[in-house]
Amino acid sequence: MFLDLASSAFVMIKSIRIPDVLDIIIIALMIFALLTWFKTRASRSVLIGIILLGGVYMAARFFQLYLTTVVLQGFFAILLFVLVVIFQEDLRGFFERLAMLGNIGKKNTPLSSLEKIAGIIAHTSSNLAKKRIGALIVIAGNDPLERHVSGGIRLDGLLSEPLLESIFDPHSIGHDGAVIISGIRVKMFGCHLPLSMDTAQYGNIGLRHTAALGLAQRVDALCIVISEEKGTISVGQSETLRTIPNATVLHEVVEQFYVKNSPTSESHPILKWVKENTPGKIIALGLACILWVIFGYQRDIVRRDFNVPIEYKNVPKNWHLNQPQATDVKVILQGPGQAFYLLDEKSLKLSLDLAQLALKKNEFTLNKTMINVPSNLSVTEISPAMIYIDASKLVSMTLPVNIKTKNSLPDNVVLQKINLHPAYLRVLIDSKLQSEKISIETELIDLGKIFFTTSFAAKIVLPSGVYLPDGKTANVNVTIKVKKKSSF
DSSP states (O other): OHHHHHHHHHHHHHTOOHHHHHHHHHHHHHHHHHHHHHHTOTTHHHHHHHHHHHHHHHHHHHTTOHHHHHHHHHHHHTHHHHHHHHTHHHHHHHHHHHHGGGGTTSOOOOHHHHHHHHHHHHHHHHHHHHTTOOEEEEEOOSSOOTTTOEEEEEEEEEOOHHHHHHHTSTTSTTTTSEEEEETTEEEEEEEEOOOOSOOGGGOSOOHHHHHHHHHHTTSSOEEEEEOTTTOOEEEEETTEEEEEOSHHHHHHHHHHHHHHHSOOTTSOHHHHHHHSOHHHHHHHHHHHHHHIIIIIOOOSEEEEEEEEEEEEEOOOTTEEEOSSOOOEEEEEEEEEHHHHHTOOGGGOOEEEEOTTOOSSOEEEEOOGGGBOOOTTOEEEEEESSEEEEOEEEEEEEEEEEEEEEESOOOTTEEEEEEEEESSEEEEEEETTSOGGGOOEEEEEEEGGGOOSOEEEEEEEEOOTTEEOTTSSOOEEEEEEEEEEOOOO
16 A cells, blocks of 8 residues: 555656646745735634635545535635635735735835834834823835825925924824824825724724724734823734833834834845745645645546647748638547646647649648647647648739620610720639630629619629639729710
């Protein structure tokens, strides 16, 4: 038993190709990103529940539990819509984080300057708390805030104690709103933040605390709240709200926040990412490998039939393929079942090079190289294996155009003249035809409907073996001049 498992594992490892390795790496990165994101989200319990249901579904299929399998299949059929509804805010934030990857490598504010800013924020918050002046300070993290913040006045001023105290002065127009700090600058003040809908665990809290918790539940910002009623300092971070005892502790909290969100110059962002959270990366890689074994491992070889159209290319100039000619062939492709899932049947075609046409009956042997198939599929059979093409060499000639009519003119008019433009037409004719027997005519024109001088376009009718140079239909302008009969 052990030897059989080891042999199967060896065969599986031996069959891994470079595309499979890239497949596993991409899926592992996606799983790691999702695990990292949802690890700090309140909705992670819902995600865990869905994963457990997925495990139950796989077990039900393995043990052939019919009822359980059918019920869960119906659930997973609408799972995409369920995920969009439940994780709407989380998914928006996740894609915003992906968009922020373009900022990697950009110049960051030196950590020494940020430590100074942490001191200013902590000291100012302590002074405001002592004076019982309400305030709401938001320190931006890596997540963008624009979608969650409304109103406000743009400032973009250098952060300082006098600036913060003047903004939150009760007589200031923006003291009721939030201040947005990014790096060492105050970007905006008087901003409105989204309110939290989950405040039951914190009891009866004020509007500022509700707004701070609401933003902390959506992004990775640090929200500092000073209560004007109690003179306390609270911090909203990672979907939680906690009270800070004094300015020293607040200074440490802000400093740690800056250290976490501002990589040092000695550590490259990519190298830092590789070193951090190694267990999470191992778990993501393991899950990606399991998914590859379940869905991506190419076990059984499958054969399928396809009707593939023939593309005739490089037809020599002034040559024509006579009808009938083959339009498609039956092709049998062989490969792993997974490869057929990604195959676009409409993209299949057999390209036949006709650069070496001859006047005799041409025979072409069809081979695998003529069909465009993915690298993980192979052509095992083409039917028919040979096709025959009858081609004619065409010669250029200029022939007169004859008008073809039916019926007679009405009794009250007399024909004066019929003009054709152009009167001659350049055509290509089969070299095997006798040119003197070829007649180029217009479509049938009914003279019985002509009551006065008329001009119109008439189609050219080409006999068999005669073609236009551009392969399109041609028209000539016909003018039929008539006059009324004299009454004398």
